[in-house]
Amino acid sequence: MKQVIEVSVVPPPLPQNWTPPESSSKSISPLVERKLLPAGHAYLGHVRRAIHKLSFEEHDKHAEEERKRLQALDGEGGIEDDLGVGDEPETEELLSLDPKEWKKQDHYAVLGLSHLRYKATDAQIKVAHRKKVLKHHPDKKAGAAGDSNDDAFFKCIQKAHEVLSNPEKRRQFDSVDPYFSLIEDDVPTASQITKARDPVRAFFKGFGPVFEREARFSKIQPVPMLGDVDDPKEKVEAFYDFWYNFDSWRSFEYLDKEVNEGSDSRDDKRYTEKKNKTERARRKKEDTARLRNIVDLALSVDPRIKRIKEEEKAAREAKKKAKSGGGAAPDAQQKAKEEEEKRKAEEAAKKEEEEKARAEAKKAKAAAANARKKARRAERAGAEGGS
Known part of the structure; x- marks a missing residue:
């Protein structure tokens, strides 16, 4: 237990033969202010x-x-x-890995980080490597019976640490992580969603994990997740807009074929590099198409889209109804409209009758004029005959 004891210190008197030192001819250095930072266990405890x-x-x-x-x-x-690293069980298959086939090994499983994978921090990788080294170092197992493969597995441990502790190499490995490659095609189909007992729950339960595991490849963070059924139209549109324009950092350099060992031919190197470049582009294109198909499928069975369309239709109908009146007003307006049409019909009929009467009067006037002309011609013809 710590205790604080105050001790009074009294300096001794100067000796009788003491004389002050002679002044030096050298100039005194100027004073310099330095900032001292407290540190140490005692200070942290304080x-x-x-x-x-x-x-x-x-x-x-x-x-x-x-x-x-x-x-x-x-x-x-x-x-x-141990920062949550824990102790994962080591299978015989894992312990029998060939260090020459290091590209085929699961580096996270080798270090005991299968439960963390891409979420593992640098500190957790360091702790996991230390624990594996303490357990599988060849010097620790030297002379032990039945441990002939410990040296090979130790090399696998060192290679896994080399890959995962390097940000660029780790990103290349995460792009083709064998664990996620196995479940990459684990995407629900449209029939599984629509024929489910609860299609809404099936949609979010099925597609939620899919978008979550794909989000780790996005250059833009944070990534909008699937959300829930009550999301507004703006949020749903923003979600699909982001995923249709998804900018992925995923690359496939980790799967590149190595140049044949011992080959110094430039042609071989150029051919291999060209082939690797072509394969990377092909895999990138296929991955982009794969993600686009997932987004298309999710959009086609998203229950929020149907809800949004129904809300928009109801809004249009309400707007149309409000524009035409609403409540008892439409009946009065309809009645006024019918009366107006009736009035116009009566006016049209009256106008037609007037035109008909004018036509008949005109016809009668023309007939009278013709009769007068005939009478005048008959008078002239009788007068000419008498003379």
């Missing part, structure tokens, strides 16, 4: 006590509890937290 307002006894008690917790977390009885 900060913890000050922040949490702990006494020395309480601080020591918490430190002991933390030490016991870390010791329980670490299987070797040390004092380091």
